[in-house]
Amino acid sequence: MSTPRTGSVVFQNVRKQFGSFTAIHDLSLTIEPGTLVTLLGPSGCGKTTTLRMLAGLEHPSAGRILIGGKDVTMLPANERDVSMVFQSYALFPHMSALDNVAYGLESSGIKKKEARERAEEGLQLVGLGGLGQRLPAELSGGQQQRVAVARALVLEPQVLLLDEPLSNLDARLRRKVRTEIRELQQRLGFTAVYVTHDQDEALAVSDRIIVMKDGAIAQQGAPRDLYEAPASTFIADFMGEANVLPCEVTATDAGLATIRIGGFEHRLPSKGTRTGPSKLAVRPNAVTLTPAKGAALSGTISSAAYLGGHVEYEVETPAGLLFVVDQAVEEMLSPATEVAIGFRSRGLALIDA
Structure with a gap:
């Protein structure tokens, strides 16, 4: 498997409405290639809606979204150069870890032999070499999460999206897996957009944190800047x-x-x-x-x-x-x-x- 390509992400004056309710208000942001940026905020702040628009699972009511300089605003999910790691892992329980990782490759038309070779490389990449024949039920929660990450990475996306990826793990395992995800991102240099409501998680993994409130950006910056120089009472209390x-x-x-x-x-x-x-x-x-x-x-x-x-x-x-x-x-x-x-x-x- 080659090193994943990296792309920038740009939101230009994006608005999202559900009927009369405005979930996202005039959102503009830029994510540089090769960085891990976290969307952080309480429930209902708009972070998951923002990620879903980037993934193509929702479309903006107004504004534009660009990935790697290409306007993808109205493109369907399967025509965007992104991969998503879901909160629930979304692994096929009847398939081995290797088959789960190879599934997306085979579905995209790659021959089975090449798909399985790339899947093996993907498992090696996340530290699961030799466990490819195990079913998801035979793996720990952290190992299942790494299978989900490998499945996303082997598609070599420009941008990797992670939606509350550690919420199903216990506290000790969350610390371990978040470290692994951060080390992997830094080693391979891919662009990642990470959604969480956990402040410690955001501080630990991010190059930049975007704190959202009521569908808008409340403050953004490096983790240390947000923690040590909050711009409002909301940020001061939310960031620890x-x-x-x-x-x-x-x-x-x-x-x-x-x-x-x-x-x-x-x-x-x-x-x-x-x-x-x-x-x-x-x-x-x-x-x-x-x-x-x-x-x-x-x-x-x-x-x-x-x-x-x-x-x-x-x-x-x-x-x-x-x-x-x-x-x-x-x-x-x-x-x-x-x-x-x-x-x-x-x-x-x-x-x-």
């Missing part, structure tokens, strides 16, 4: 938990902003923030707690939960309830303890300024 606190930006200087929460002051990157009322997104692991009374920003621990590698606290403060994750398990604090609250240098972002 965040405490959102009201604050006052009292000064900006040399790219830094001085903020005040009650009598507590802190400096952090301003990112163009102006002085005045704002909101501060604080990641749970960016908060420090020290037993003390009368601090500029203080609170009282209302609950403490030991989770092995860390402790989770809820802290009542004048600014609201704080959720805190602390690695100092050997110094666990008890409920009702009064604490001084501080912030680390990372994990803070001004939003909605």
Whole structure:
């Protein structure tokens, strides 16, 4: 099997309506060749509809879709140079893994011998060499998912589409398979569009994440950018938990902003923030707690939960309830303890300024 070809994906002012309901609003985006881009968002945000339009399973109500520079807006699914890996794997239970991978090749007119040779190469590619004669029921969930990926890759598409590919796996297997998918994509350099509602999954596999809300793009960028510099309360809370606190930006200087929460002051990157009322997104692991009374920003621990590698606290403060994750398990604090609250240098972002 040759290395899969790579193609760009472009959506130009795409709109999708179902009757009077608009599922996608004027969507424009570009996916560069050889990148893995994830469409992320809560249920009903439009990510699956976007993927289905790219696959040719739905057609836009307006706008254009291009793959590798070719307008495919109204082409049927079988005339687009894409392959799709489904959430349910969609393997034929009565066929061996090898026959499942070869099926699409044979259906496209390739002779059986060549199809089976390419299918063998595909199984080798995903680490399943020697398991080709097993039925799907004789494979683990992760192995079945890799068969589905091999079946898609042997067709050598310009773009590989993955629709919630890990949702049927348990947590430990999801971590393993998402790593395998990412390594495979980087090794072969194919273009991939990945749909998930799982933030950790998106952060782990993506070159770029497109977060969708109500049929539109809420924010897009590299995983670290979205996590560390959310543009809104929605993004801050959706891309991993965040405490959102009201604050006052009292000064900006040399790219830094001085903020005040009650009598507590802190400096952090301003990112163009102006002085005045704002909101501060604080990641749970960016908060420090020290037993003390009368601090500029203080609170009282209302609950403490030991989770092995860390402790989770809820802290009542004048600014609201704080959720805190602390690695100092050997110094666990008890409920009702009064604490001084501080912030680390990372994990803070001004939003909605």
